[in-house]
Amino acid sequence: MKALAGSLLVALVMLFAVSAFAEPAQSGAGWHHFDNPAKEQRYQNLLGELRCLVCQDESLLDSNADLAADLRAQIFHMMKSGKSNAQIKQYLTNRYGDYVLFKPPLDYRTYALWFGPFALVLLGLVVLVWSIRHRSRERAADISDEERARIDELLRATERNDKQ
Amino acid sequence: MRSRLRFLVPLAFFVGLVGLLGWGLTRDPSLVPSPLINKPVPKFKLPELKQPGNTFTSARLAQGHVALVNVWASWCVSCRAEHPMLLQIAHSGIVPIYGLDYKDTRKAALNWLDEFGDPYQTVAQDKSGKVGINWGVYGVPETYVVDGKGVIRYKQVGPITPKVWKDKMRPLIVRLKKGEPLARGETGTSG
Numbered sequence: 001m002k003a004l005a006g007s008l009l010v011a012l013v014m015l016f017a018v019s020a021f022a023e024p025a026q027s028g029a030g031w032h033h034f035d036n037p038a039k040e041q042r043y044q045n046l047l048g049e050l051r052c053l054v055c056q057d058e059s060l061l062d063s064n065a066d067l068a069a070d071l072r073a074q075i076f077h078m079m080k081s082g083k084s085n086a087q088i089k090q091y092l093t094n095r096y097g098d099y100v101l102f103k104p105p106l107d108y109r110t111y112a113l114w115f116g117p118f119a120l121v122l123l124g125l126v127v128l129v130w131s132i133r134h135r136s137r138e139r140a141a142d143i144s145d146e147e148r149a150r151i152d153e154l155l156r157a158t159e160r161n162d163k164q
Numbered sequence: 165m166r167s168r169l170r171f172l173v174p175l176a177f178f179v180g181l182v183g184l185l186g187w188g189l190t191r192d193p194s195l196v197p198s199p200l201i202n203k204p205v206p207k208f209k210l211p212e213l214k215q216p217g218n219t220f221t222s223a224r225l226a227q228g229h230v231a232l233v234n235v236w237a238s239w240c241v242s243c244r245a246e247h248p249m250l251l252q253i254a255h256s257g258i259v260p261i262y263g264l265d266y267k268d269t270r271k272a273a274l275n276w277l278d279e280f281g282d283p284y285q286t287v288a289q290d291k292s293g294k295v296g297i298n299w300g301v302y303g304v305p306e307t308y309v310v311d312g313k314g315v316i317r318y319k320q321v322g323p324i325t326p327k328v329w330k331d332k333m334r335p336l337i338v339r340l341k342k343g344e345p346l347a348r349g350e351t352g353t354s355g
Contacts, residue, residue: 053196053302066267067302070293095300097199 032076039079046085047072050092051100059102197353198300198319205233205314206298213265213273213287220288225262226314230340232261233308234284235296237268238276240304246323247280253329254283259337263287266296266304309333311340321355328354 034040044061050071052063060068060075071092078088092100104110143151200206205222212218225231234250236243254261263284265273270289277287290296299308300319309318318336320328336350 056194067293070297074294074297094199095297096302097197097300099196 032073034076034079042085043076043079046075046079046088049102050075050089051102053096053100192355195321195353195355196300196302198316200300200316201319201351201353203316205308205310205316206295208288208290208295208298210264210288210290210295213263213270213289216270216289220262220286222314224286225310226312228312230259230312230337231310232259232337233264233310234261235264235266235299235301235304235306235308237266237304238272239268242323243305244280246305247283249324249326249329250283251281253324258334259341260285264295264299265289266301267291267293307333309336309340317346317351319353321353 034043047061048059050060052058052060052065052068052071054065054067055063058065058068060071075088078091083091089101098104104113106114205225207222209219209221212220225233232253236246250261253259261283263286265287267290269291273287273289277284288295293301299306303321305323307320307324308316309320311317317340318333320333324333332350332354336346339346339350
């Protein structure tokens with residue numbers, strides 16, 4: 001227990017240390033900011049939806065890769081010149097493919113991706129319902145007349161015992 | 165029969181799923197297929213590395229001959245590993261190689277060519293990396309096979325290995341030079 005508390009404390013300290021380092025990244029060299037808070041929010045949200053192609057689990061918002069910094073600057077300038085989010089995403093997918101989007105677009109190639117899980121759950125439910133119904137019917141049919149007579153007898157015996 | 169089906173159907177489903185996931189494991193997630201395959205090269209105008217007064221434009225890639233465009237930098241370690249292969253290709257004379265020196269300083273790039281040899285017809289200098297973005301470059305080295313009309317037919321992500329050269333790039337280049345129709349799967353991205 002003591003060891004657990006100790007390692008938890010270490011983990012917490014490390015977490016704070018890491019976040020202390022992580023924080024200034026957004027104000028480091030190469031970072032552009034909009035003065036308008038709404039625009040800045042839109043900029044950051046957009047960056048969060050785009051994948052850094054170098055370190056692929058990170059978004060353009062998180063990544064320290066050189067290419068990510070270049071793309072952030074490019075997107076900043078595109079937003080400044082009045083480009084919409086859709087136009088900016090189109091610009092990136094024209095060059096890097098849909099892979100750059102964390103949220104893949106909904107088209108014929110991604111139907112399996114978007115609807116596959118729901119189809120599987122539905123299939124599972126159908127199988128479940130089917131097998132429950134099937135099983136109960138099968139069981140009822142499996143019992144022979146002799147067995148039924150024996151069950152009735154036993155039930156009657158229990159009822160008698162209960163009354164006593 | 166019915167009870168056998170009850171086992172066989174889920175088993176077939178499971179085997180199919182394992183097959184699908186197994187196939188997924190063989191794929192390299194760091195390889196991003198380029199949307200520029202079978203599209204004309206993105207237009208650009210850049211200074212030449214050796215004579216910065218001269219400009220190298222994308223029009224030079226659409227003058228009737230098949231070409232390689234190799235994106236490299238003097239700071240790139242894998243480029244050093246790839247370099248002997250490029251020298252060998254240049255020496256064979258099968259296809260001209262154009263270089264795109266990506267986010268590099270002129271001095272370092274020239275030193276590198278002096279030290280390791282120069283396989284390039286011409287090197288264009290993309291100091292800001294903007295042309296790289298237009299080409300969908302996300303790591304160096306990258307090499308593009310461009311046909312005589314200036315259409316990108318193949319992208320190699322990472323160094324050209326002897327195997328990739330022998331199995332994929334060389335046969336493609338030979339067919340492009342002969343003007344033969346390409347089979348499915350010959351064009352594309354690999355790495």
